[in-house]
Amino acid sequence: MSELHQKSLRELGEGLAAGAFSSVELTEHFLQRIRNHDPALNSFITVSDREALRQAGAADERIQKGEGGPLTGIPLIHKDIFCTHGVKTSCGSRMLDNFISPYDATVVEKLADAGMVMLGKANMDEFAMGSSNETSYYGPVRNPWDTERVPGGSSGGSAAAVAARLAPAATGTDTGGSIRQPAALCGITGLKPTYGRVSRWGMIAFASSLDQAGPMARSAEDCALLLSVMAGFDERDSTSVDRPVDDYLAALEQPVKGLRVGVVKEFFGEGLDSGVGASIGEAMKVLEGLGVELVEVSLPHSRYSVPAYYVVAPAEASSNLARYDGVRFGHRCEDPKDLEDLYKRSRAEGFGAEVKRRIMIGTYALSAGYYDAYYLKAQKVRQVIAQDFRNAFDQADLLLGPASPEVAFRLGEKSDDPVSMYLSDIYTIAVNLAGLPALSMPAPRAHGLPVGLQLIGNYFDEGRLLNLAHQLQLATDWHLQTPEGFE
Amino acid sequence: MAWETVIGLEIHVQLTTQSKIFSGASTRFGAEPNTQACLVDLGFPGVLPVLNEGAVRRAVLFGTAIEAEIARRSVFARKNYFYPDLPKGYQISQYELPIVGRGHVEILLENGERKRIGVTRAHLEEDAGKSLHEDFHGYTGIDLNRAGTPLLEIVSEPDLRSAREAVAYAKKIHQIVTYLGICDGNMQEGSFRMDANVSVRPVGQEEFGTRTELKNLNSFRFLERAIDFEVERQIDVLESGGEVVQETRLYDPQKDETRSMRTKEEANDYRYFPDPDLLPLVIDDAFIEETVRDMPELPEARRRRFEEQYGLSAYDADVLTATRAAADYYEAVVAVAGDAKLAANWMMVELYGALNKAGLELAESPISAKALGELVLRIADDTISGKIAKTVFEEMWQSGRSADAIIDEKGLKQITDSGAIEAIVDEVLAENAQQVENYRNADPKKQPKMLGFFVGQVMKKSQGKANPKQVNELLRKKLE
Numbered sequence: 002m003s004e005l006h007q008k009s010l011r012e013l014g015e016g017l018a019a020g021a022f023s024s025v026e027l028t029e030h031f032l033q034r035i036r037n038h039d040p041a042l043n044s045f046i047t048v049s050d051r052e053a054l055r056q057a058g059a060a061d062e063r064i065q066k067g068e069g070g071p072l073t074g075i076p077l078i079h080k081d082i083f084c085t086h087g088v089k090t091s092c093g094s095r096m097l098d099n100f101i102s103p104y105d106a107t108v109v110e111k112l113a114d115a116g117m118v119m120l121g122k123a124n125m126d127e128f129a130m131g132s133s134n135e136t137s138y139y140g141p142v143r144n145p146w147d148t149e150r151v152p153g154g155s156s157g158g159s160a161a162a163v164a165a166r167l168a169p170a171a172t173g174t175d176t177g178g179s180i181r182q183p184a185a186l187c188g189i190t191g192l193k194p195t196y197g198r199v200s201r202w203g204m205i206a207f208a209s210s211l212d213q214a215g216p217m218a219r220s221a222e223d224c225a226l227l228l229s230v231m232a233g234f235d236e237r238d239s240t241s242v243d244r245p246v247d248d249y250l251a252a253l254e255q256p257v258k259g260l261r262v263g264v265v266k267e268f269f270g271e272g273l274d275s276g277v278g279a280s281i282g283e284a285m286k287v288l289e290g291l292g293v294e295l296v297e298v299s300l301p302h303s304r305y306s307v308p309a310y311y312v313v314a315p316a317e318a319s320s321n322l323a324r325y326d327g328v329r330f331g332h333r334c335e336d337p338k339d340l341e342d343l344y345k346r347s348r349a350e351g352f353g354a355e356v357k358r359r360i361m362i363g364t365y366a367l368s369a370g371y372y373d374a375y376y377l378k379a380q381k382v383r384q385v386i387a388q389d390f391r392n393a394f395d396q397a398d399l400l401l402g403p404a405s406p407e408v409a410f411r412l413g414e415k416s417d418d419p420v421s422m423y424l425s426d427i428y429t430i431a432v433n434l435a436g437l438p439a440l441s442m443p444a445p446r447a448h449g450l451p452v453g454l455q456l457i458g459n460y461f462d463e464g465r466l467l468n469l470a471h472q473l474q475l476a477t478d479w480h481l482q483t484p485e486g487f488e
Numbered sequence: 489m490a491w492e493t494v495i496g497l498e499i500h501v502q503l504t505t506q507s508k509i510f511s512g513a514s515t516r517f518g519a520e521p522n523t524q525a526c527l528v529d530l531g532f533p534g535v536l537p538v539l540n541e542g543a544v545r546r547a548v549l550f551g552t553a554i555e556a557e558i559a560r561r562s563v564f565a566r567k568n569y570f571y572p573d574l575p576k577g578y579q580i581s582q583y584e585l586p587i588v589g590r591g592h593v594e595i596l597l598e599n600g601e602r603k604r605i606g607v608t609r610a611h612l613e614e615d616a617g618k619s620l621h622e623d624f625h626g627y628t629g630i631d632l633n634r635a636g637t638p639l640l641e642i643v644s645e646p647d648l649r650s651a652r653e654a655v656a657y658a659k660k661i662h663q664i665v666t667y668l669g670i671c672d673g674n675m676q677e678g679s680f681r682m683d684a685n686v687s688v689r690p691v692g693q694e695e696f697g698t699r700t701e702l703k704n705l706n707s708f709r710f711l712e713r714a715i716d717f718e719v720e721r722q723i724d725v726l727e728s729g730g731e732v733v734q735e736t737r738l739y740d741p742q743k744d745e746t747r748s749m750r751t752k753e754e755a756n757d758y759r760y761f762p763d764p765d766l767l768p769l770v771i772d773d774a775f776i777e778e779t780v781r782d783m784p785e786l787p788e789a790r791r792r793r794f795e796e797q798y799g800l801s802a803y804d805a806d807v808l809t810a811t812r813a814a815a816d817y818y819e820a821v822v823a824v825a826g827d828a829k830l831a832a833n834w835m836m837v838e839l840y841g842a843l844n845k846a847g848l849e850l851a852e853s854p855i856s857a858k859a860l861g862e863l864v865l866r867i868a869d870d871t872i873s874g875k876i877a878k879t880v881f882e883e884m885w886q887s888g889r890s891a892d893a894i895i896d897e898k899g900l901k902q903i904t905d906s907g908a909i910e911a912i913v914d915e916v917l918a919e920n921a922q923q924v925e926n927y928r929n930a931d932p933k934k935q936p937k938m939l940g941f942f943v944g945q946v947m948k949k950s951q952g953k954a955n956p957k958q959v960n961e962l963l964r965k966k967l968e
Contacts, residue, residue, distance in 0.1 A: 084534045097533065104527060106534060203534040210764035238536050239766050317764055320566050323577020324531040328630070340628075344570055367568070367759035376761060 005030045006166035007483070010075055010223040013169060017064055017074040024057040024064070024074030028118050031076050035120065035167050038487060042143050044152075044162040046081045047089050048121040056118040063116055071226060073116025078168040080159050081122035082129055083109050083214070084203040092205045093125040093137040093155075096325045096332045096351030106203025107235050108172055108214050115230045120168055124158030127353045128322065129179055129207040131155050132425045133415065136355040141412055144187060145484040146450050150409040153183030153425075159217045160187035164451075165487040170218040170227055174204060176211045177310050178404070178429025181441035184217055185404035185453020188443045190470065190480060191217040192224045195461050196436035197242035199228075200235030206321040208314035209240070211433040220480050221442060221470035225249035228463060244461065252464030253471040258292030260469060262456075263397030267303045268428050274407040276447030281403050284444040284454045287476055288401075293469070298393040298400060302385045306431035307423060309386070312366045312379035313434070318356075319363030325351060358419065387435040394459045399469060402428055404441035404453030428455060438463045442470045443479040489727070490691040493719050494699075495648035495684055496608075499661055501640045501671045502615070502679040503546045509614050509638035510537030510580060517677050521631035525617075529636040531575030536765050539564075543638040544769065546670035547587045547612050548779045550640060553664050553786055554607050556591025558776055564612075564766045568759040572630050573617035581641075583760045586611035587769065588640075593664065594788075595656040605657050606645030613639050640670070646685065646696065651715035655708050658682055663787050667812040675706055682711055687732070688722045697722070698732040702746055704739050714739035718746050790815050798828035807836055813850050817857045824861025827868040834864050838881050855884050863891035876900050876952050903954045906962070909946075912954060913962050916945045927967055939963060 005027055008016065016022055032050050039045050053076065060074035084090045084102035086109075091097045105113070113119070126136040134142040134157025142157040144150040145165035152161040156173030160183035163171050173180040175193035184191030192215045199214045206212060216227035229250065234243040264285070269278060285295060327333035327347030334346035352360070366375040393400055405425055415422040432439045437460060441453035454473075458466040474480050508515055511528035528535045551558045565583035588610035594602045615637040620629035642661060648654045662680055665671040672679050687699035702718055705711045717739075722732050736755075737746040762768075785793070787809050794805035794815070809815045821831040839860060843853060863884065867877050872895060883894045895901055903909055917924055920942070927938050939960070946959045 090533070092533070100533065102533070104532075201534075202536055205533045206765075208764075237538060239538050240536075240764075316761060320568050320578050320759070320761070323568060323570065324533070324575060326570060326572075326577060328572050329530055329575060330532065340572065364759065367761055369757045369759075372759075372761070 006034060006169070007488075008169070009220060010072065010169055010218065010226050013075050014071045014073070018069060024060040024118060025054060027074065028053050028057040028076050028120070031120055031168060038165055038167055039162075041148055042145060042161050042165055042167075043140050044124050044142050044158040044165070044167060045078070045121045046091055046093070046124050046137075046139050046158070049088050049119060050121075052088065053118050053120050056113070060116045060118060070115050072112070072230060074118065075116075075170070076118040076120045076168055077112065077170040077172070078120050078123045078159060078162050079109060079172045080125050080156050080174060082125060082174050082205045083172060084205070085109050085119065085122065088119075088122065090122065090205070091138070092129070093127040093139060094351065094353070094356070095138040097330075098138065098332065100331055102203075104203060107200035107237065108231050109203065111230050111233075112172070112227070117170075123156070123162055123171060126155035126157065126179075127356050128205070128318070129155040129174060129176055129212075130318070130355050130359055132178070132182055132422050133410070133412075134158065134183070135412065135416055136353055138353060143412070144409045145487050146188065147409065150411055150450070151186070153186035153405070153409065155179040155183075156191070156217060157183045160184055160189055160191065163187070163189045163217055163219060164484060166483065170216065170223060172214060172227075172231070173217045174207075174212055174214050175429075175433065176207050176213075176314060177433050178426035180215050180217060181404045181429050181439060181453065181455060182426055184441040185455070186409040186451060188446070188451030188480075188482065188484070189217060190220055190224055190440060190442045190474075191215060192228060192440040192463065192466065193432065193438060194228065194232060194463055195242075195438045196433075197240050198438070198461065198463065199231050200233070200238040200241045202235055202237040206317075208317040209321060210317060211310075211314060213433075220474050221440070221467045222253055222474070224440070225253055225467045225471070228467075232463075242461075247461070247464040249464050249467055252468045255465075255468045257469050257472045259294065260292075260399065260465075261294045261296055261397045262288065262469070263296050263298030263393050263400040265303075265393070265400050265402040265457075266297055266299045267301070268402030272406050272424070272427065273403060274447070277403050277405070277407055277452050280444040280447045280452040281401075281454055284473070285401070287473060288469075291472055291476060295401075296397055298396050300386070300389040300393060300431060302382070302389050303431045305382050306386055306434055307427055309379040309382035310426075310430045310434060311362065311423060312375045313383070315359040315363030316366045316376050317363070319360045319367065322352075322356070322360055327351070355419070383434045386431050390431075390435045390437060390457075398459075399462075399465060400457040402455050402457075404428060404455035408448050408450035408452060432457055436460070438466055440466050440470055442474065443482070445479055446482070491688045491719075491723050491726075492691045492693075493650055493715075494646050494687050494689060494696055495651075495654045495715060496646040497644045497648065497654060497658060498683040498685070499642045499644075499658065500681040500683075501550075501642060501661075501665050503543050503638040503640055503670055504672055505540055505542040505546070505638050507540060507542075508636035509540050509543045509612065511636055513636065515637050519633055521620075521629070521633060523633065525632035525635055529575065529632055531577070537580060537763075539766060539769065540638060543612055544587070544771070545779045546638075546668070547610065547640055548771070548776055549668045549670055549783055550610060550642070550665065551588035551591060552776070552780045552783065553668055554588075554591030554593055556607060556610070557589035558771060559585060559587050559589055560771055561585065562587040562611075562769045562771075564763045564769065565760045566763045569756045571616070571619075572628060573619045573632065573635065575617065575632060575635055579614060579616060580763055580766070581613035582611035585768075587771075593657065593660050595653065595660050597656070598652065603653070605647045605653075605660075608643045608645050610640050610642040613641055615639050651712040651719070654684060654715055655712050658708060658711060663811065667784055667787055667790075669784060669812070678706065681706060684711065684715055684718075686715055686718045686722070688719055688726065697726075698734050700732065700734065700746075701736045702739055703736060703749065710739060710741050713741075713744055714746055717744060721746065784812070787812075794818075798822065798832070800828070800832055804832050804836065808832060811850070817850060820857030821861040821864060824858055825864035825868060827864060830868055831861070831864050834860060838878065842881075842885055854888055855881075859884060859890055866891055866895060870902060870904065870955060871895065872900055872902055873952065873956060876902070900953060903950055904958065906958060909950075909954050909958050909962060912946050912949050913942075913959065913966060916942060916949060917966060920945065924967065939967070942967070
């Protein structure tokens with residue numbers, strides 16, 4: 002029997018149901034691993050061990066009564082962007098360092114109802130703004146494959162924790178690639194669902210029209226199990242879509258022979274690391290071996306996606322973050338002189354540099370006289386990009402490309418160059434602008450480091466995405482590789 | 489130089505929904521501070537707005553009432569500014585695409601003519617909380633009970649030419665929204681708030697003058713006085729060679745003046761953009777039809793119906809339909825009393841007179857519509873005379889008892905027994921032999937007037953209870 006932390010969610014569920022181990026044992030096992038290994042990684046902001054063991058005890062009771070489901074008793078970690086009742090929800094910011102949420106996010110509630118046990122809250126870039134997890138108030142997360150390198154961001158803590166087997170599963174959020182890019186850089190599987198598939202209630206907003214929560218785990222099968230619980234209409238979120246949730250587990254086993262997969266031409270041009278390109282090429286060969294038909298497709302306007310994103314996302318963020326004013330919750334400066342002083346110092350002290358940069362960019366883009374030129378133009382670009390995807394899906398069932406142009410970079414390497422940092426999401430951002438589902442899964446490593454293969458689906462086609470990823474994972478072992486020292 | 493005043497009004501109407509426009513918290517007025525503010529109203533991290541359908545239906549009713557286009561697609565936008573009683577740092581409002589488009593209402597001018605006033609638009613938005621500057625020494629208290637209360641902001645065209653017209657228009661809007669039941673119209677509690685954009689220009693000039701915006705006008709009287717003051721101020725500035733500055737001015741009712749709050753340069757850039765948390769509001773014909781199916785009768789229609797159905801004069805119909813409460817009260821009186829004209833008289837003369845004297849609103853009347861109807865019924869069916877009825881009315885006002893109970897107890901029932909009346913008549917004639925003789929010898933043209941003396945005596949003797957009609961007949965016969 003392999004170690005508990007190497008088991009898939011399905012195996013853990015079966016083991017719990019059969020009484021091979023209890024949820025308390027399983028939870029203690031992971032808490033011990035966190036104590037042993039997380040000091041080197043910093044992937045947790047909060048470890049809620051006592052609460053985790055209480056939940057595990059309750060899960061064991063449920064299982065004993067025969068009331069457990071496939072995920073009951075299995076631990077997971079939530080990105081610290083999800084509100085968790087009674088547990089600090091910082092969003093990686095000093096601003097919310099003192100914020101104990103009085104309610105649970107829908108995602109948290111649903112996974113708890115399914116019996117999952119929360120180990121704690123994952124480190125992340127401050128307010129999900131970053132691609133390296135270096136903007137967190139709680140310090141950077143380190144990549145378990147090379148602790149001198151970043152795990153990607155903004156869901157870097159979730160990705161690193163899952164890759165290092167400190168948790169079998171995690172939640173993440175993806176506004177411009179924040180699930181897929183860290184999944185790629187840490188060698189795990191992460192899915193960003195269709196916009197509106199998962200409720201945003203209780204998920205601290207960065208850019209509301211782009212934010213989407215999704216599962217992060219080691220395999221497509223694990224992600225399917227998690228998404229089955231996370232997805233669904235929520236009347237508390239007006240942008241969630243009232244449409245039945247597909248049977249993702251059944252979808253995994255569908256045949257893939259004859260599936261047409263579009264290779265996005267623009268994702269293989271200048272700026273792509275040759276090692277990453279070669280790795281994706283290897284994965285494509287395996288796909289062909291499975292009977293998948295590869296066709297070339299083009300997203301001619303994808304080069305506009307980064308500039309459009311860096312207008313829309315900061316614009317929405319500048320407004321979403323206005324509520325952090327030191328009045329009702331969160332950081333408040335000492336001895337404010339007057340109202341303006343309260344606002345200025347609370348926000349100056351509470352927010353980090355990247356968040357301030359984006360608030361300023363966004364405020365500028367929405368200002369009178371600039372709105373049409375920036376915000377409206379960027380929204381038009383979104384339409385054009387969505388049309389590119391529609392055209393591509395006329396030729397292919399799914400699209401394929403790298404998730405990130407390069408492997409994990411060194412800590413500090415891009416910190417002084419925001420534009421170069423922004424470009425690490427060049428292959429993921431267009432998907433958010435169009436609202437499509439996409440996942441990143443491990444491809445063969447390059448330079449000894451993980452590479453992410455990105456698959457993009459049509460609206461609400463998560464089932465087919467997971468299907469192809471699962472079939473590819475049945476044929477390969479890339480997703481099973483464990484960073485040295487964490488086996 | 490002769491000047492012309494140009495006024496446009498922005499009226500904030502608080503809608504009568506039970507819960508807030510984007511949350512389930514109650515909108516009830518007067519609760520302890522911050523007890524009616526949920527996580528959404530408090531702008532907590534991660535919360536999201538969900539639109540209250542009731543607010544949308546009320547906006548549709550208003551739009552239909554002013555014959556406006558109802559937008560099949562409207563968009564909620566964020567109006568961004570920092571203020572402690574604005575929890576999210578932005579107000580959710582509608583900007584480029586409001587739910588109600590161009591419409592109009594008619595007002596009655598003093599010369600009796602009707603004037604059409606354009607309504608530019610009406611849009612849905614959430615209210616802010618309240619900052620409490622008193623009671624917290626050195627601090628400001630924040631009460632967020634009002635935050636998220638649904639408002640309909642109704643913007644008029646600059647069609648109003650005097651403070652009187654502005655008041656007539658504001659009253660018309662007040663009448664419409666209270667008739668529709670979409671607003672309780674309570675101005676003290678801030679359910680109906682007015683801002684006025686005021687400018688002046690030389691008569692004959694096409695172009696508008698520079699305008700100022702007057703805030704804090706929470707009564708029709710203040711609206712009129714603030715505009716009058718402001719018009720005079722602007723004319724003074726212009727006539728002394730100065731220029732009007734575009735600014736927001738606050739009306740101070742104590743000093744009866746307006747003073748500068750902030751100039752255009754100090755004004756916020758609100759950075760409006762569509763709220764990404766709310767999808768565009770799409771309304772189909774079925775929704776509109778369903779909403780207006782049970783639309784209450786509007787003031788104009790009800791006035792016309794009162795004239796036709798109840799045979800009331802134009803004036804009476806106007807008075808009795810001034811508010812929905814009055815019209816409802818009147819119809820409830822008629823339903824019991826039967827006699828519509830008598831009911832109108834009693835309501836307008838006796839009831840309104842008494843309310844006026846006591847300084848009460850109709851809603852506070854100690855006499856209910858049913859009770860007044862029962863009184864009027866007793867006049868109509870000759871149980872009591874109009875004169876006795878006034879005594880009964882006073883007693884009802886004081887004691888709150890029913891007309892029948894008072895009539896019974898005090899034995900005020902009219903004497904209609906002809907034998908009993910005849911006995912009194914005979915008594916009176918016997919006691920006044922001289923007057924009887926004078927009458928008989930008088931010019932027949934003068935006789936009807938002289939008859940009044942005998943009627944008076946009979947009524948006095950019967951303590952007002954004798955049926956006056958019978959008394960008259962009997963006297964005429966006996967005096968022949």
